Amino acid sequence: MKRTMSIPHKPDAPALELDDVWVRYTGRLSASNGGPRYALEAITFRVERGERVAVVGPNGAGKSTLFKVIAGTLRADRGRVDIFGHGPAGHICIAYVPQHNQVDWRFPVTVEDVVMMGRVGQIGLLKRPGKADWATVHTALERVGAAELTHTQIGELSGGQQQRAFLARALAQEAELILMDEPLNGLDIPTQEAIIGILDDLRRDGVTVLLATHDLDLAAERFDRIMLLNRRIVAFDQPAAALHADNLLRAYGGHLHQVGESGAILVTDPCCEGE
Numbered sequence: 001m002k003r004t005m006s007i008p009h010k011p012d013a014p015a016l017e018l019d020d021v022w023v024r025y026t027g028r029l030s031a032s033n034g035g036p037r038y039a040l041e042a043i044t045f046r047v048e049r050g051e052r053v054a055v056v057g058p059n060g061a062g063k064s065t066l067f068k069v070i071a072g073t074l075r076a077d078r079g080r081v082d083i084f085g086h087g088p089a090g091h092i093c094i095a096y097v098p099q100h101n102q103v104d105w106r107f108p109v110t111v112e113d114v115v116m117m118g119r120v121g122q123i124g125l126l127k128r129p130g131k132a133d134w135a136t137v138h139t140a141l142e143r144v145g146a147a148e149l150t151h152t153q154i155g156e157l158s159g160g161q162q163q164r165a166f167l168a169r170a171l172a173q174e175a176e177l178i179l180m181d182e183p184l185n186g187l188d189i190p191t192q193e194a195i196i197g198i199l200d201d202l203r204r205d206g207v208t209v210l211l212a213t214h215d216l217d218l219a220a221e222r223f224d225r226i227m228l229l230n231r232r233i234v235a236f237d238q239p240a241a242a243l244h245a246d247n248l249l250r251a252y253g254g255h256l257h258q259v260g261e262s263g264a265i266l267v268t269d270p271c272c273e274g275e
Contacts, residue, residue: 008086010084014047014049014082016046016210018045018069018079019079020082021044022038022078023040023065024038024040038077040061040065041050043232046225048207048208052199052211052222052224053224053225053226054218054227055067055216056219057234058251063182067179068230070088070179072087081229084177091180093175094123094175095173095178097170097243099185100186104264105116111157111161111165111168112156113142115168115169116172118168118173122174144165144168145194146165146168149165153171157190160187163195164194167198171202177207177208178202179211183195220243225242226239226243229251
């Protein structure tokens with residue numbers, strides 16, 4: 001099916017590029033000088049097409065804020081955000097999977113309906129989906145192993161099934177950049193592995209993925225690069241370099257502890273939803 005793309009991509013541009021992005025907290029003032037406090041400060045980085053990046057950091061580090069700025073649902077107070085060479089507005093190639101508590105799971109729609117929502121940018125807001133669109137939806141569900149959930153109400157899904165449904169929506173959308181905000185929270189290890197396996201499959205299509213997680217081991221083992229974030233970028237590098245003890249100390253502060261004679265690092269920052 002031919003892609004309908006409202007914003008043409010520059011062929012030589014990276015998937016994502018931010019330059020000196022600042023986002024202030026709404027209605028919050030700093031105690032020191034009465035000026036604005038920032039959720040993100042001086043954020044500058046570049047992600048190449050097809051990369052898989054883990055975004056890690058303590059609660060309140062700005063991970064969710066960063067994703068909303070990239071997706072275009074939140075406007076930066078300063079700086080530049082480019083998706084394939086253009087600003088976020090007007091793109092239909094960005095899929096944003098929010099945290100669990102940001103979705104109304106009581107809304108009376110089926111999994112099939114949710115996945116079809118990903119087709120809106122391709123077919124137009126006021127147009128009815130055709131046979132080819134329904135075929136795309138069902139193919140997406142099969143690809144993520146959720147074909148049997150087609151007519152299930154979203155409120156009846158387990159955590160892993162919810163993530164499969166949202167990934168199927170991204171596939172139906174023909175997304176080229178997927179932002180996943182804490183998608184693995186509360187999932188058992190086999191389900192986490194299944195979700196990562198789907199992302200492995202997407203890599204073959206050249207899809208770029210940014211995934212926020214608190215699991216440092218997973219980030220180190222399964223991602224190309226790690227962004228260590230605490231309002232500012234502490235490190236953005238290959239896993240071994242990004243997760244160096246000095247960087248972790250700068251990012252996590254008092255939540256970081258050395259355990260035993262081996263020098264193992266333990267992060268005690270409690271994992272919770274929302275930032």
